[in-house]
Amino acid sequence: MNIVSQEHQKSGQQPTEQVTYAAPYVDIEPAESGYVLRAEMPGVNRNGIQITVEDGNLVLVGQxxxxxxxxxxxxxxxxxxxxxxxxxxxxxxxxDRISARIDQGILTVNLQKAENLKPRRITLE
Amino acid sequence: MNIIRYQNQGSSDLAKAFDRFAVLRGELDRLFDSSFAPVFRTPDSFSRWVPALDVYQDKDQFTVVAELPGLKKEDIELSLHDGVLTISGERKQEKKGEEGYRSERFFGRFQRSVTLPTGVDGNKVKATYQDGILKVVLPKAEEAKPKQIEVSVG
Structure with a gap:
């Protein structure tokens, strides 16, 4: 299980406070219109969850x-x-359409594909 | 204190050998806290779910804490027998569909047992399950609590 302490080398600034994280175990499955991700975060309730998208990365944090x-x-x-x-x-x-919930320590994140990227039929004029 | 990692349910020697690998692997994963553990982790025949477990003690009670994310209350079984607390149950997969892109989580049965160092009052055991954490509070039996004994010198 995992210790990831990163974030600092990217910006090049001195680490002010080193935080040690554990990497949760995750399952990712295809869903109807995208993916569903489930992460094990025992001891975390909805107030401790922070989900951000930055630079094309999905960042999941659970306190x-x-x-x-x-x-x-x-x-x-x-x-x-x-x-x-x-x-x-x-x-x-x-x-903009990422949704999430947490129940008994399992964080479920629904990732949906953008509408305009779904295959669609083009009719000829 | 005696922490029993598992109790073998299979009977064959081979099954027992595989169980030992699984338990060893659970221990090693925790011991090394390796950044690579999830990367290399795939539930296979050598691994099985060994939920992390803590035991705390104060003068009145023991508290056993286990990380059991994603269970239903009714899927957790607790038993106390001869001073041994056993936590077992089954975690069912949310949705059995297509093969996932990534599978690191375990499903299926688990079991862990803890031998408590002193007697507990079986009638007063209380358990709660919140945010995927099981907490079992076991009050010590009266005779097991520390007592102050007055010594009269005469």
């Missing part, structure tokens, strides 16, 4: 709610990090 448990950890496997994953966006996807 975990702090775990409320009392006492000391006897055994720990969860990483309790924020999640981040970046995908190059297919140019045929309509960035």
């Amino acid at each position: 975990q709610q702090p775990l409320s448990v009392s006492g000391e950890a006897l055994h720990r496997e969860t990483r309790q990090l924020s999640y981040r994953r970046v995908y190059e966006l297919d140019p045929s996807i309509d960035a």
Whole structure:
């Protein structure tokens, strides 16, 4: 599982604060008019989700709610990090029609192809 | 504390050997936190879902936390037997359609067990499932709680 700490080399500026992310596990499937992407982000609710499109990239960020448990950890496997994953966006996807929801830690993103890119029949004059 | 990674459901030696690979791989993925893990990860016969699990303790209770994204409440089974908490269940695929472009997620059955170090009161165990996180609170049995003993010198 994944640590991606990037963003800094691109702009060339000094990192002010290094944030460590985990890469969520993702499935991508073809859907009716585009794709559907599902990312596993346990511990994230709708307030922690941030989806942006920049420079043709789809950036998915999920911030975990702090775990409320009392006492000391006897055994720990969860990483309790924020999640981040970046995908190059297919140019045929309509960035204005991306929709998303999160349910029990699964972020579902619907990516639809732009209307004018769908195959269409041209009638002769 | 004893953390049992899995309980084998298959009976053949081969199935057991494959299970061991799967568990080892789950551990290695977590240990290395490798940037490449999702890239090389494809659910195959050597991998199976080993949900991450934490155990916390304070003076009154244990809390077991497991990352189980994408389940339905009714698909999670919990049992407490002889001080061993077992979390099991099944994750069903949202939609079984065409082959996906990318598949990193696991589906199917999972099971994890935790042996709790001291007695718990089985009647007071409470579980919640929110944002894909299962939290089980197990209050310690009265006799297992730390006690202050007055020593009278006389």
